[in-house]
Amino acid sequence: MSGRVxxxxxxxxxxxxLLSRVREEFDRxxxxxxxxxxxxxxxxxxxxxxxxGPGVAVVLDTVEALASAARSAADAYERRDxxxxxxxxxxxxxx
Amino acid sequence: xxxxxxxxxxxxxxxxLEADPTPGSPERVDAVASALHGQAERLWHVMEQVTxxxxxxxxxxxxxxxxxxFVARLRxxxxxxxxxxxQHAEAAHAARLWSQDLSYTQELAGAALRDAEEALxxxxxxxxxxxxxxxxxxxxxxxxxxxxxAEAKARRAAEDHAEAEAQFAGVLRSTLSGAMPQVPVGQxxxxxxxxxDTGFVIPASxxxxxxxxxxxxxxxxxxxQYRTCRxxxxxxxxxxxxxxxxxxxxxxxxxxTPHGRERFNTMLSGGGARRGFxxxxxxxxxxxxxxxxxxxxxxxxxxxxxxxxxxxxxxxIDVSGPFGGWDINQGGVNDCWWxxxxxxxxxxxxxxxxxxxxxxxxxxxxxxxxxxxxxEPFPVTVTDYFPAQKNEGVEYPYGARHGKDPNWxxxxxxxRAAMPDTGSYDVVNxxxxxxxxxxxxxxxxxxxxxxxxxxxxxxxxxxRDYSTQKLRDDLEAGRPITVTTAWPGRGDxxxxxxxxxxxxxxxxxxxxxxxxxxxxxxxxxxxLTLDELKTAGWYFNVGAPK
Numbered sequence: 093m094s095g096r097v098x099x100x101x102x103x104x105x106x107x108x109x110l111l112s113r114v115r116e117e118f119d120r121x122x123x124x125x126x127x128x129x130x131x132x133x134x135x136x137x138x139x140x141x142x143x144x145g146p147g148v149a150v151v152l153d154t155v156e157a158l159a160s161a162a163r164s165a166a167d168a169y170e171r172r173d174x175x176x177x178x179x180x181x182x183x184x185x186x187x
Numbered sequence: 188x189x190x191x192x193x194x195x196x197x198x199x200x201x202x203x204l205e206a207d208p209t210p211g212s213p214e215r216v217d218a219v220a221s222a223l224h225g226q227a228e229r230l231w232h233v234m235e236q237v238t239x240x241x242x243x244x245x246x247x248x249x250x251x252x253x254x255x256x257f258v259a260r261l262r263x264x265x266x267x268x269x270x271x272x273x274q275h276a277e278a279a280h281a282a283r284l285w286s287q288d289l290s291y292t293q294e295l296a297g298a299a300l301r302d303a304e305e306a307l308x309x310x311x312x313x314x315x316x317x318x319x320x321x322x323x324x325x326x327x328x329x330x331x332x333x334x335x336x337a338e339a340k341a342r343r344a345a346e347d348h349a350e351a352e353a354q355f356a357g358v359l360r361s362t363l364s365g366a367m368p369q370v371p372v373g374q375x376x377x378x379x380x381x382x383x384d385t386g387f388v389i390p391a392s393x394x395x396x397x398x399x400x401x402x403x404x405x406x407x408x409x410x411x412q413y414r415t416c417r418x419x420x421x422x423x424x425x426x427x428x429x430x431x432x433x434x435x436x437x438x439x440x441x442x443x444t445p446h447g448r449e450r451f452n453t454m455l456s457g458g459g460a461r462r463g464f465x466x467x468x469x470x471x472x473x474x475x476x477x478x479x480x481x482x483x484x485x486x487x488x489x490x491x492x493x494x495x496x497x498x499x500x501x502x503x504i505d506v507s508g509p510f511g512g513w514d515i516n517q518g519g520v521n522d523c524w525w526x527x528x529x530x531x532x533x534x535x536x537x538x539x540x541x542x543x544x545x546x547x548x549x550x551x552x553x554x555x556x557x558x559x560x561x562x563e564p565f566p567v568t569v570t571d572y573f574p575a576q577k578n579e580g581v582e583y584p585y586g587a588r589h590g591k592d593p594n595w596x597x598x599x600x601x602x603r604a605a606m607p608d609t610g611s612y613d614v615v616n617x618x619x620x621x622x623x624x625x626x627x628x629x630x631x632x633x634x635x636x637x638x639x640x641x642x643x644x645x646x647x648x649x650x651r652d653y654s655t656q657k658l659r660d661d662l663e664a665g666r667p668i669t670v671t672t673a674w675p676g677r678g679d680x681x682x683x684x685x686x687x688x689x690x691x692x693x694x695x696x697x698x699x700x701x702x703x704x705x706x707x708x709x710x711x712x713x714x715l716t717l718d719e720l721k722t723a724g725w726y727f728n729v730g731a732p733k
Contacts, residue, residue, distance in 0.1 A: 099247055099248060099249045099250075099254075100246070100247045100248050100249070101247070102247075103243060103246045103247035103248075104243075104244070104247040104249055106243060106247075107240050107243030107244055107246075107247060110236060110239060110240050110243060111236070111237070111240050113236075114232075114233050114236045114237065118229055118233065119229065121222055121225065121226070123219055123222045123223060123226075124215075124218075124219070125219065126215065127211060127212040127215040128211055128212070128215055128216050128219055128282075128285075129210060129211035129216070129285070129289065129348075129352045129355070130210050130211065130348075130349075130352060132349075132352050132353060132356045133211060133216075133285070133352050133355055133356055135356075136355065136356035136359040136360060137219060137359065139359065139360065139363065140278055140359045140360075140362065140363065143363040143366065144271065144274065144275065144362075144363075144366065146366070147271055147365075147366025147367065148226070148230065148271055148366075150267070150366065150367040150368070151230070151233060151264060151267050151268050151271060151367055152233075154260070154263075154264045154267070154367065155233065155237060155264055158237075158240070158257070158260060158261060158264065161257060161260075162240075162257070165249070165253060165257070
């Protein structure tokens, strides 16, 4: 723990939006290895797409998860702050 | 006949093939290359945006353990996107090269098919000429030869195709690494959810160092350098400065696609043998196998070869000596001026030693001969391939009159052909010799030793003063003497031919040797007086002693 917790949730939401757009804008176009040569070339292209198709998906899914995490974090900090405000008011009213 | 939906011929039977030896569509490969390139650019954009997000986290002044974990994860995915982009870019580059090679090999195969079809047509028409049996059989033989050549061309296209395709597939397979690890189902959702309260941990991929296309860069560097380097010494200096070796360059050249090699070889046609590059590369080859590869794949590293000949390798050539004038038996190359001069030096002990000291067996199928240019040593490295001919199934050195295998003289001859002012066996001829500095053998003498020679016609002042005693003194001092004969000359001498003066006896009889060696056409040795020699001679060359 750093012992210091501060955050501008508005900027964090901008960051989340940036990451979301990356995911949305990414145009995944399939690569067709047909007629690229004999079986050696065709199978190499197939192997490439079978490896990198999921490989790229992990990148994009992680970016999406990070966007979601940034939004969740912003929500969590704002909610906690609101709860803290409410708690202080309750305590303040009680004393 | 073309196959449906394709510009490629469907029928390859003229070549005895069931299918296209070079399958594939360059347009489709180009489309794959474009798709991969686009994907590489998009992934690069992802990396840039994720990196911007890292800055965004800082702008948000978010700190703490969760923020640290979030940023670490962002950096991990940026690295993952960068690696994926690099691998896609490399695959796209390989696809572009493969597309070029595919087009090239398809052109070769297409040309072979056309040749074969033409040969078959000629065969059919020749067989119809039954009345003219002799003419028909000749045309049949020609057509069969053409078809055999077409089949060989198609085989070559198929081999090049397979090689380039294997390279493409190899590069693609080499890019199958560096992807971020798969995340178990549900973990990413959990990951996002954990931010409501605490930090998170999911495996991050290790950043992968981008692979560098070192061999491609090296070939490009060599190609650029080729414009400025002129000698073996300049290439050696470049290599030293850049911490490169000939073996590095050979390894990089081997990684070129067939089309890339073709381009490199075309570049060498402007003087591969002459610009010192061949000498530096061949001498630095680590093995005989590498030299054979260079000879086979980059033929312009060799000097030009006479029409009607082919290269043949003769290994185990002994250059340890002893050397002698008797080793010189001129073949098909019209370079009596060069060989008669070599004989002049090989005629004396000092000259023999000089010749022996100026040839070195590199032990890898090459020899380095140190000749002289502008008075300075000029090493030339040549392979043990020599021009050959074939008759009745027997392969023999070009123009060999005695069926002898190449020897040290053949190496000196090839080195002369590879010099910057010639570059071809066809150029080192009699005409070249008379246009040469110091006229005729004088140029040869200077090229062999770096020392100026003198020349004079017999009817000049110097020629008239030249006595038998002076000739004897020159021989005893170890000076090579050659005589170029006049036209028309004596019956026992060839006209316009260079002879070596080998001896003068106490009675003043001078012996000349024909560099052809023993033949049935003219005597190998001719004895005559100085007056007779002056009558028969067009000019004399006298070299410096060695």
